[in-house]
Amino acid sequence: xxxxxxxxxxxxxxxxxxxxxxxxxxxxxxxxxxxxxxxxxxxxxxxxxxxxxxxxxxxxxxxxxxxxxxxxxxxxxxxxxxxxxxxxxxxxxxxxxxxxxxxxxxxxxxxxxxxxxxxxxxxxxxxxxxxxxxxxxxxxxxxxxxxxxxxxxxxxxxxxxxxxxxxxxxxxxxxxxxxxxxxxxxxxxxxxxxxxxxxxxxxxxxxxxx
Numbered sequence: 328x329x330x331x332x333x334x335x336x337x338x339x340x341x342x343x344x345x346x347x348x349x350x351x352x353x354x355x356x357x358x359x360x361x362x363x364x365x366x367x368x369x370x371x372x373x374x375x376x377x378x379x380x381x382x383x384x385x386x387x388x389x390x391x392x393x394x395x396x397x398x399x400x401x402x403x404x405x406x407x408x409x410x411x412x413x414x415x416x417x418x419x420x421x422x423x424x425x426x427x428x429x430x431x432x433x434x435x436x437x438x439x440x441x442x443x444x445x446x447x448x449x450x451x452x453x454x455x456x457x458x459x460x461x462x463x464x465x466x467x468x469x470x471x472x473x474x475x476x477x478x479x480x481x482x483x484x485x486x487x488x489x490x491x492x493x494x495x496x497x498x499x500x501x502x503x504x505x506x507x508x509x510x511x512x513x514x515x516x517x518x519x520x521x522x523x524x525x526x527x528x529x530x531x532x533x534x535x536x537x
Contacts, residue, residue, distance in 0.1 A: 331439060333469065337462045340435060344395070344426040345405050352466055359392040359493070360462040361485065362428075364441050366476040368400040368408040376457075377412040377423070379482050384424040386486055390493065392461075394425035399436060402429045459485060461492060469496075499526060 331337075339352040354360075363380070365373040380394060387394050398405065409423035428435065436442050441458045457474035469492050474480055491502040500512040514523050514531055523531055 331468060331471070333471070335468050336466050337460065337468050338438060339466070340438070342428045342430070342435065343402050344428050345402055345409060345423070346426040349426070349428075354395065355393055355462065355464075355466065357464050359390065359464060359489070360395065360460075361387065361392055361489070362395050362397060362458075362460045362462070363480070364436065364439075364458045365396060365398040366457070368398050368404045369411065372477075372479045373398070374408075374412055374415055376479055376482075377408075378415045381412060381418075381424055382416055383482060383486070387489075390486075390489055392489060395428060396425065397428040397430055397435060397441075399430050399433055401431050402427075405429060461485075461489060463492075463496065 337351070339350060341348065341350050363376075365376065377396060380396070384394060398408075400408075405427040409427065410419070412423055413419055413421050430436055433442070439458065439460070457476060457478065457480055459470070459472040459474075459480065460468060461470035463469045470488055472480075472485075487507060490508050491506060494508075494512070495501060498512075499515050499518055501515055502510075502512055506512065514527065518526070
């Protein structure tokens, strides 16, 4: 994504949302954050994604992660769409548990490299791709995933990578392929054997390679 790399400070943009105007860094406070974008309000794939995100929002809250979505329509459209999303979850009396950013001028989509050149609206304008940004409490970008507009996300995978990011931010470890919480982790290779022994008194196992 042009201009936004892992480790960069995430832009402290101002935006209108379904909970009013926000300044992004103030919205995050000292929390982790996940910003996920959507091509358009009221579209089928986007509705299933928001419904899934709403259903598992407690899992993000449990991890200290604030959620916020973005779509290229107005706040009024977002509010009406939110009702559809909760109705899809058979929770029509409930409120969507996270805000949606209005980006009807596509300014944020351009700034954050979110536009999908292959998918366009009826006016020929490019739709927003399905981006996921995970931002740390230090306001730096920790993870970015970019899906085309035609492919829905896997929120279980998003929770899994957040678990890995939070673990590896605190401990000198890395997580191997298909890792899940509770699985074995790897000591980072820059640690000496003495440092590893001091940090992991229960011992580590090694595997001999050819």
